Amino acid sequence: MKICHMEAMKEIKALEEEKERILERESDTSTVSYKETETKVLNGYSYAETRKRIDEIDTKIRKIRSALAYANCTVKLEGFDITIGEGLVLLSQLNGEYSRLSYMARHQQLTRRITPVGILEYTECLYNVEEVTEAARALKSRISSLQVAIDRANLINMIEV
Numbered sequence: 001m002k003i004c005h006m007e008a009m010k011e012i013k014a015l016e017e018e019k020e021r022i023l024e025r026e027s028d029t030s031t032v033s034y035k036e037t038e039t040k041v042l043n044g045y046s047y048a049e050t051r052k053r054i055d056e057i058d059t060k061i062r063k064i065r066s067a068l069a070y071a072n073c074t075v076k077l078e079g080f081d082i083t084i085g086e087g088l089v090l091l092s093q094l095n096g097e098y099s100r101l102s103y104m105a106r107h108q109q110l111t112r113r114i115t116p117v118g119i120l121e122y123t124e125c126l127y128n129v130e131e132v133t134e135a136a137r138a139l140k141s142r143i144s145s146l147q148v149a150i151d152r153a154n155l156i157n158m159i160e161v
Contacts, residue, residue, distance in 0.1 A: 001161055005071060005084075005154035008064050008161060015064075019057045026050050067159040075157050077149040087150050094143050101136035105129060 003011070029045040072085035080087060110124045 002158040003161060004156065004158055005068060006151075008068050008159055009154070011161075012061055012064050012068075015057050015061050019054060019061075022050060022053055022057075064159075064161050067161055071157060071159050075153055077146070077153055080146060080149055084150060084153050087146060087153075091143065091146055091150065094139060094146065098136060098139045098143060101132055101139060105133040105136050 026045070029043050030047070030050075032040060032043060034040045069085075072088070073083055075084050076082065077084060077087045080090075082090065104125075104127065107125050107129055109129045110122060112120060112122045115121050
């Protein structure tokens with residue numbers, strides 16, 4: 001069956017949620033308590049059936065993740081000449097740089113204050129705050145373009161699962 005990358009990611013999430021529900025249910029039903037004078041009431045829990053179902057889910061997840069990993073290493077992003085995997089790394093790097101530039105852009109070019117002993121003290125940025133502000137804007141635009149390219153690739157490219 002062929003599905004797009006986004007569908008594959010959603011399928012993985014759904015399978016992981018199903019696995020978590022099975023494991024939670026196992027925690028709730030894998031033991032029974034009863035008094036010495038009572039008859040033990042079984043609740044239908046089966047260790048073998050639970051393990052079988054978990055193994056089936058894990059196998060499906062591995063198969064989908066493997067297909068996605070291969071696609072991430074081979075599918076190129078439109079307008080960037082890099083793969084999806086490289087794009088994800090670049091996106092993380094650019095977001096880190098944007099965070100730093102945003103912090104720098106919040107400063108004033110020159111500030112002054114009077115110290116507790118009455119001396120006038122200046123603090124001046126050794127960079128042009130306006131240039132950094134503009135660089136942050138341009139970087140934000142590049143980040144948006146890259147995110148759109150990744151999203152588009154995840155929607156239009158298909159994998160076999």
